[in-house]
Amino acid sequence: MIGLCGTGAHAQKFVVSANAGYATFGLKSLKEQQRDMAKDMPVQGRVVQSFPGYLNYSVDFTWQRDSVYFGLMFGHTSTGGRIAYADYSGYSRIDHKLGMYYYGIHAARRIARSSKMGYFLGIQLLSYVHSLKIRNREVVLDETFSSSWKCSGGSISIGPFLEIRRQHKKFVFKGRAAYEVHIPGAFDVDTGPSDLMDGTTAAAGGARISLGAGYVLK
């Protein structure tokens, strides 16, 4: 940050951007919990989906002066998983659905420029708020059983990013690639068995790729 601040300050602008991209997630602990749940099923359930990468949306506000910018970031991403079993008599599914809202700050410094493009290397520090829903649904013969539990937790992420920017008149177009490392916190069980999330955390670290478009407000 000191390095970022060390540049001269002659021109400045304020940009608001909307971004959409793709995020991948480690979530090792949740994946283990999913496997354990599959083992505990009375039938030989299988993990058919386990927290794959998914769309990531964010908006950010940056204040740029010369080659450095600072900003705030708000975003959302989600992922989930499924344990499934089906035979002639019915099916059983256990779905995990993890929604993640985050906010934080980011800063970058231009490290290169061409005639139309600026290349920025930066760092972002985000706070994640996780909302986990686990839903169990069984349809056996003529009977249906379902239950769902809710949990919440959080984590702190930090990670570098590389960003490419191009400004055309008042519009800014950018692409960013980041990698986040998460320091997870424990889950709280809002509804469901109290020991449901014992030892389970949401370390949602992973890669983040996004494209965005912004508008220079000032």
Next chain:
Amino acid sequence: MMVIMNIRFRSHVSLLTLVIFLVMACEFEPSGDFFKEVTPPDGSAVVINLDNIGEDTIAILQNTKFTFAANTGKRTVLKTNVFMNGQLAAVAERNTNQFNISSNNFPEGTYVLKLEMHCSSGTGSLADKKNLETIIINRQWVAVVDKAPPTTVNITSITVQNGVAEIRWQKYLRHNFQAYILEKQEATSAAGNSYWGCWSKEITDRDLVTFTDNSYVGGNVRYRIKVKGADKITEPTQKDFTDGYDPSMQYEWLDTKTVKLTWRKPRAHKGFGRYELVIYDGKSTTITKSDPNDTTYTYEPNVPFGAVRSARLTVFSAATNCFNMFRDAQVRLGVEFPSFYEALIAYSKPLDKYFAIKKDASYRNNLVRIDGVTMAVEQSFYLDAGIFGISANGQYLYATDENALYRLNPLTFQVVNTYDLSALKNKFNRQWGGVISVSNNNTVALATTLGSMVLRMSDFTIVYEATEDYNIALSPGGNYLVSAGKIWQWNGNSFDPKMTISGAVNRTAFKDDEKAIVVTSDQNYVKSLILVDLAGMTSTTTNFTGHYMSLTFDPESGYVGYFKPAPELTPTDFHLLSPSLALQKTIGITAPQVHYSFYTLLINNHLICSEGYAVPLSSFP
């Protein structure tokens, strides 16, 4: 400008709303599926059997507990209902697969007993695991409620085959059968008069109508069978059986010291447990034999003549609580010889026969003839209280029976002639014993209540007469007579006194017509032996300070023999003297039980005890 600003603001709000909507719409939604191929349920392979029922018609008793076995494979039995003619009668216990039905709840008759078993499908499907998928399996039997008391069955045969006893009985045909109760009782004695309970078996298989008794080892046995049905038990029916087995333990002397015991092996040898042989020779020694074929035992009993060494053989059954057959052997030195009364025995060398008085069950006298080789009684002649005498040449055998004096054929006991003693004296002879001696010339000396006399039997004439001489004795040749304290000599017409004997004559033994050995006694039983040379009528007297018993002269061995009295069954000596009364040999024996009229005598080169055994003198080197 403001318009432009409004338009821009509205655009921004719309854009933000759109973004939020997109965000919400694009929330991750789990997807994917896994389908496992599982075979749908099929209950045809389930098998249900009632364990305690061997057939499809079953009896319902007062409190009948049924246990069933269900081979359901991977299927879990959830519930089993029991119906009698469609009416729910019981619900089986899940853990034990048991249920109870009481005949009290149903009138007599025939029913359909149905088991309705609810099982999981066992397919492993989700529905199976959730116990939402069940199959119902039905199995039914014909059931009969028969409350009448059972009827008896009979034992049809008992045989011993292949070493075991097999018992067969009639099959019980009614449906209220519960069990056959087979009992075994064994005779407590060889006669089979009383029985001792051995075991009882309950056989619940109606079709099982034979039983192999591995505990039977032989002898008298009684099997009883009862039927248990409708919770009642019949009176027993029974059948007695014996395979005729008796160990019949016998002994034989292998030499002068060693005895071999021999007994019979049981036919039902598979029921055999062991032989246990207890040898008594002052102390008891037990020998156990586990091989049924090992039926001999050799040992040295160290038994003197006259003593008894017992040996008890017990044949044990393989079953521990069954009666065990035992037999005793009384080991004596010598061979068996027919018992006889006191010392009333004579040996005829020309005939090689013994003649003796033997008491019968009524304690009456019987003259018996004993073979000299087999030592077995050949023939018996009833004498009541009479006695007998036989000449040394074996030609003349006489016996008395009150007034009758019989001349008998020695080899057939046919009565050659009968003489009436009362005719001689014109009074009744109450014969109670006395003595009788017969000479080779058909002359008889006898003592009766009529008096003592010598009879010439050719004309049944009294040739000598004396009063109250119960020690009268005639020499084998008939030439000499000891009577009334004198020795008399036949002169052709009558007996002439030749010598007076000092002391009271107790007994006389002749060596042919050469010598007489006269035993005298006084009231203190101090005895002397007077050896008389009959030709010269000279005598030698040997005084005894002790007693003697059963003195005989045995022409075959040439010895005079007697034993010194001693307390019964205690050691004493048997003395063998030369005809000149010189001591030749002393044999250690056990004193016979004179109290029971048993004597030990020297006869025919044997020591013979009237209790019933004999041993040759050669056994005493």
